Amino acid sequence: MELLNPMGKTDYPAYTATAGATAGNTTAWAPGPQGVLVWCDQPCYVEVGVGVTATSSSTPIPAFTPIPFVVPINSTGAPWRVSVLRIGSTDGTAYCKPINKQ
Numbered sequence: 001m002e003l004l005n006p007m008g009k010t011d012y013p014a015y016t017a018t019a020g021a022t023a024g025n026t027t028a029w030a031p032g033p034q035g036v037l038v039w040c041d042q043p044c045y046v047e048v049g050v051g052v053t054a055t056s057s058s059t060p061i062p063a064f065t066p067i068p069f070v071v072p073i074n075s076t077g078a079p080w081r082v083s084v085l086r087i088g089s090t091d092g093t094a095y096c097k098p099i100n101k102q
Helices: none
Strands: 004-006 015-019 035-040 044-049 059-061 067-070 081-086 092-101
Touching: 004 035, 015 081, 035 044, 035 059, 035 081, 044 067, 044 092, 081 092
Parallel strands: none
Antiparallel strands: 004 092, 015 092, 035 067, 035 092, 044 059, 044 081
């Protein structure tokens, strides 16, 4: 993994979302970051973008493994979020922190 540059805590704080039987979403961030680092204490599906909702067709990630996701470029300037859905039968907490490359 290349070096990642966390965004400022004031404008781009870390948020959590519950990975449950229905999709849980973070609070939305303003456009700006190139990516977001996501990890969860349970396996979950992840979706990143404007108004997204995680489904069983979203990207699966294993528990306790930080994964960097690209934030899709949006020309509207709309806020974006991370949405998570549990894979098994146990709810989890996903942790998400906006980042830039290097």
